[in-house]
Amino acid sequence: MTKTSEKITVLLNWKATPYHLPLFLASKLGFFTKQDISVAILEPNDPSDVTEIIGSGKIDLGLKAMIHTIAGKARGYPIKSIGTLLDEPFTGVIHPSHKSGITSDFKSLRGKKIGYVGEFGKIQLDQLARQYGMQEGEYEAVRVGMNVTDAIKRGEIDAGIGIENVQQVELEEWSVQQGRSRDDIQMLRIDELAELGCCCFCSILYIGNEDFINNNPEKVEKFMRAIKQATDYMIANPAAAYQKYVEIKPHLDTDIQRKIFQRSFRYFSRDLQNVERDWNKVTNYCKELGIVDAGFAQNQTNDFLTWKLNEQGPGGVEPATVETGVVKGGCKSCQHASISQPEVFA
Amino acid sequence: MTKTSEKITVLLNWKATPYHLPLFLASKLGFFTKQDISVAILEPNDPSDVTEIIGSGKIDLGLKAMIHTIAGKARGYPIKSIGTLLDEPFTGVIHPSHKSGITSDFKSLRGKKIGYVGEFGKIQLDQLARQYGMQEGEYEAVRVGMNVTDAIKRGEIDAGIGIENVQQVELEEWSVQQGRSRDDIQMLRIDELAELGCCCFCSILYIGNEDFINNNPEKVEKFMRAIKQATDYMIANPAAAYQKYVEIKPHLDTDIQRKIFQRSFRYFSRDLQNVERDWNKVTNYCKELGIVDAGFAQNQTNDFLTWKLNEQGPGGVEPATVETGVVKGGCKSCQHASISQPEVFA
Numbered sequence: 001m002t003k004t005s006e007k008i009t010v011l012l013n014w015k016a017t018p019y020h021l022p023l024f025l026a027s028k029l030g031f032f033t034k035q036d037i038s039v040a041i042l043e044p045n046d047p048s049d050v051t052e053i054i055g056s057g058k059i060d061l062g063l064k065a066m067i068h069t070i071a072g073k074a075r076g077y078p079i080k081s082i083g084t085l086l087d088e089p090f091t092g093v094i095h096p097s098h099k100s101g102i103t104s105d106f107k108s109l110r111g112k113k114i115g116y117v118g119e120f121g122k123i124q125l126d127q128l129a130r131q132y133g134m135q136e137g138e139y140e141a142v143r144v145g146m147n148v149t150d151a152i153k154r155g156e157i158d159a160g161i162g163i164e165n166v167q168q169v170e171l172e173e174w175s176v177q178q179g180r181s182r183d184d185i186q187m188l189r190i191d192e193l194a195e196l197g198c199c200c201f202c203s204i205l206y207i208g209n210e211d212f213i214n215n216n217p218e219k220v221e222k223f224m225r226a227i228k229q230a231t232d233y234m235i236a237n238p239a240a241a242y243q244k245y246v247e248i249k250p251h252l253d254t255d256i257q258r259k260i261f262q263r264s265f266r267y268f269s270r271d272l273q274n275v276e277r278d279w280n281k282v283t284n285y286c287k288e289l290g291i292v293d294a295g296f297a298q299n300q301t302n303d304f305l306t307w308k309l310n311e312q313g314p315g316g317v318e319p320a321t322v323e324t325g326v327v328k329g330g331c332k333s334c335q336h337a338s339i340s341q342p343e344v345f346a
Numbered sequence: 347m348t349k350t351s352e353k354i355t356v357l358l359n360w361k362a363t364p365y366h367l368p369l370f371l372a373s374k375l376g377f378f379t380k381q382d383i384s385v386a387i388l389e390p391n392d393p394s395d396v397t398e399i400i401g402s403g404k405i406d407l408g409l410k411a412m413i414h415t416i417a418g419k420a421r422g423y424p425i426k427s428i429g430t431l432l433d434e435p436f437t438g439v440i441h442p443s444h445k446s447g448i449t450s451d452f453k454s455l456r457g458k459k460i461g462y463v464g465e466f467g468k469i470q471l472d473q474l475a476r477q478y479g480m481q482e483g484e485y486e487a488v489r490v491g492m493n494v495t496d497a498i499k500r501g502e503i504d505a506g507i508g509i510e511n512v513q514q515v516e517l518e519e520w521s522v523q524q525g526r527s528r529d530d531i532q533m534l535r536i537d538e539l540a541e542l543g544c545c546c547f548c549s550i551l552y553i554g555n556e557d558f559i560n561n562n563p564e565k566v567e568k569f570m571r572a573i574k575q576a577t578d579y580m581i582a583n584p585a586a587a588y589q590k591y592v593e594i595k596p597h598l599d600t601d602i603q604r605k606i607f608q609r610s611f612r613y614f615s616r617d618l619q620n621v622e623r624d625w626n627k628v629t630n631y632c633k634e635l636g637i638v639d640a641g642f643a644q645n646q647t648n649d650f651l652t653w654k655l656n657e658q659g660p661g662g663v664e665p666a667t668v669e670t671g672v673v674k675g676g677c678k679s680c681q682h683a684s685i686s687q688p689e690v691f692a
Contacts, residue, residue: 003401003402003422003423003424004402005398005401005402005404007395007399007402007404009399009404009405015389016391024391027391040391040395040399041391041392042388042389042391043388043389044386044388045362045370045386045387045388045389045594046386049353049386052351052353053351053353053355053386055349056349056350056351056353058404058405058406059404060404076349078349147593147594147596150593150596247493247496248391248493
């Protein structure tokens with residue numbers, strides 16, 4: 001009796017944020033319609049719901065970080081990555097150093113309240129604690145969902161796990177408003193602490209329910225083609241693209257949100273591919289964390305990317321464009337280490 | 347192979363707005379958990395997606411206005427209302443009168459650009475135009491989705507369909523910012539133009555996919571019980587409840603959003619029932635609009651409301667509480683006509 005719907009449901013990994021621009025732009029500019037598909041973009045209220053909802057087939061496609069994409073699959077939710085949105089945004093324990101008492105030494109987290117989004121942040125923290133010889137209970141982990149920034153502002157936590165291009169920007173601007181310097185906001189990078197060599201565990205991926213992907217390969221291909229078209233438009237016209245985005249999302253029409261877009265710009269994957277080197281690293285990391293077993297088969301494919309992909313050398317994908325002005329503190333091995341921060345709103 | 351999920355997915359009718367407070371509060375205060383259910387609240391980006399997504403069974407439960415709930419069912423999407431969130435918020439064509447040139451005469455819309463959310467706003471406008479002797483093409487209808495307020499601010503439309511407790515508040519505050527009075531923002535009420543006697547077509551309902559409801563009656567009952575508990579809490583402690591809400595949704599922590607909550611307060615259904623009188627009116631209205639045929643069976647039930655409901659007299663439900671200060675311009679026949687605007691943040 002239930003009438004079926006041809007609409008493709010897509011669940012974001014987070015409330016609508018500047019780095020989601022390609023999805024909304026594809027909708028706004030009619031790129032989905034041109035591909036003859038209908039797409040409904042939905043936003044979660046708890047990021048921890050996403051892999052379960054997509055994995056159980058309630059939602060068709062979505063976005064999720066690499067570590068969660070792997071963990072969801074390992075837990076029996078058949079999800080698979082079909083592309084990359086953000087390559088390796090720096091991720092770590094962010095804090096206002098003037099009052100947190102946290103230094104570059106992981107052990108300085110002793111006695112502190114550390115906010116995390118969902119359960120895997122805690123698994124990562126607990127693993128680091130063991131690595132650095134801390135006992136269970138020597139720091140307090142507080143689950144805060146999407147409210148990392150506000151919980152720090154309110155003083156409910158001393159520090160929280162976030163990414164360089166979102167929470168760090170929000171806290172830096174807050175720091176300035178409080179009469180302190182941006183530099184007061186510091187990040188203990190998880191990739192450095194865990195000696196991973198890159199933040200690929202936090203790469204944000206396009207994912208889908210495996211049954212949906214298997215039963216609708218043409219739709220998935222069309223979806224990714226529209227996303228690529230929107231990504232190309234955004235890379236070529238970032239300021240114009242952002243202006244179109246804020247017409248859909250007026251609450252992103254602020255200086256802080258523009259700064260978040262600016263900081264996100266270098267992380268956008270230009271060719272949207274799943275990077276084999278990163279998948280290998282993160283699969284191994286997940287084994288160390290006890291999230292997957294030794295025989296885990298990577299749940300990712302580039303089969304739906306119908307354009308020329310950048311070559312993956314021994315060090316991984318080379319940056320698509322190398323511009324002037326090397327990013328301070330960039331990863332040694334990551335593709336965006338030598339991509340500058342072009343002035344998006346120049 | 348796909349693992350199932352016990353999580354109940356709930357899709358809002360609109361981006362998170364102050365009047366969604368009971369849902370978020372039920373989550374925040376653990377009322378869903380106490381009922382032993384797990385609920386994922388999702389937000390749409392196009393309100394027009396909601397009935398199709400729920401009707402096709404992709405999402406379990408949600409919220410939608412009465413007219414859309416009826417229209418969705420008539421189009422073959424098996425959805426049903428299981429309760430009421432907002433009773434009859436005033437709905438109409440909102441405009442800044444100093445420049446719109448629109449008066450209380452519907453014919454003053456001639457030559458104007460009128461924004462509407464989804465297709466039924468246009469159906470209503472077209473019907474009114476016929477009623478008032480206007481020809482097709484004598485006004486321009488512009489589909490603007492959730493951006494009614496901003497499209498008016500930007501001057502892209504002369505007026506737009508909205509509700510008294512959201513878009514009218516936003517525009518009144520904007521009017522004041524522009525150095526004009528709140529009274530510059532006027533509404534041509536659709537219920538008055540269409541001689542309906544109340545704005546019940548826009549009552550916001552809790553709805554669900556019929557298969558989901560039939561297969562999970564216990565879950566639906568528990569869901570509504572948690573919602574009732576949250577509603578009771580909110581009615582008794584509105585300011586405290588709002589404070590908890592903004593901890594989840596920091597972007598609602600503004601004066602304008604508090605004013606929207608204040609204005610929404612009298613519309614919240616206290617007992618959550620579907621009101622027979624209103625369903626009869628709106629079913630008839632939908633027949634006039636050509637949305638449903640003569641034999642349409644109302645897709646609503648109060649079976650999942652396991653508490654004492656207010657009695658429905660010949661004039662419908664009486665107000666749960668009558669306080670001092672009658673609302674100016676209140677509907678003659680509506681239950682909230684004699685409910686005051688209590689000072690929520692007093």
